[in-house]
Amino acid sequence: MLGVVATALGGPEVLQVTELPDPEAGPGQVVVRIRAVCVHPADVASTTGEIPRGPVPTPFSPxxxxxxxxxxxxxxxxxxxxxxxVVGMIPWYLTRGNPGGYAEFVAADTDWLVPLPDGVDFAAASTVPLNAQTAQQGLALVSLAMLPAGSSILVTGASGGVGGFATQLALQSGFRVLAQAGHDDEQWVRDLGAHEVVSRSADLAAVGPVSAVFDAIPLGEAAAAAVEDRGIVVTTRPTPPIVPARGVRQELQLIRHDHELLAVLVGQVAAGQLRTRVAATMPLTEAADAHRRVLAGGLHGKIVLTTG
Known part of the structure; x- marks a missing residue:
């Protein structure tokens, strides 16, 4: 089968298309013929070694x-x-690229997968697992703060995958959502239902105070400036500690796979209760160019690699 591997740490040029052995399903596994695999910033970070727990030895598959x-x-x-x-998430934080999803086939534990309803196409489905689970799990950390009903939350990066899902799921939970949109992407965020759309160039200290911040970019201290005293900030990557004088609680959300949660989220997408979007599809063999497009930024949706 064809696959894409990172042969060294570096930029998109380290991604090489190569022949890999066909996988075989062991007990509790199935082999998935991959039709779509989402290209995440985490994939780009894996090739440069900028991921939690340090670089992964090469070669590996993102x-x-x-x-x-x-x-x-x-x-x-x-x-x-x-x-x-089926649709699912390879727990890459455990597999470390063995396996990874940039391939025509993958042997997957059944717990990684959930059924994919007929009404959801493969490309759209592939944008859901990592982003939507991260958003819901981050909001669960916010809920631990026991905020009053109707509390306000600022979502940074609301045009992106995690931020877009966080905006929608926060609305479902009854928050008043202020959502920061990317340049020229305000309408998408409005269409998600945000109560207020905040410009990417806005001074977030002047936006608040809000009860909570879901910092999906993350911006760190710049986003924390919007939260009220003794509020809560959830970030999706490690950021420097917030100055503790105001009693702001700081939480880090790193993905953990939750089979039951994924099934619920995919069901919501199928029912039209959660929206996602694909900026472009590209052949698996153009993975390096896909990484270049992610690095260039300005995407309105996710890049998805497809196989024949």
């Missing part, structure tokens, strides 16, 4: 979120059958 069809089933595996449509 890729967290996959969607496709079951091609074969391992011994004693009854959760799926050949031909089933």
């Amino acid at each position: 890729g967290w979120d996959i969607a496709g069809e079951v091609a074969s089933v391992g011994p004693g595996t009854a959760e799926f059958a050949v031909g089933d449509r």
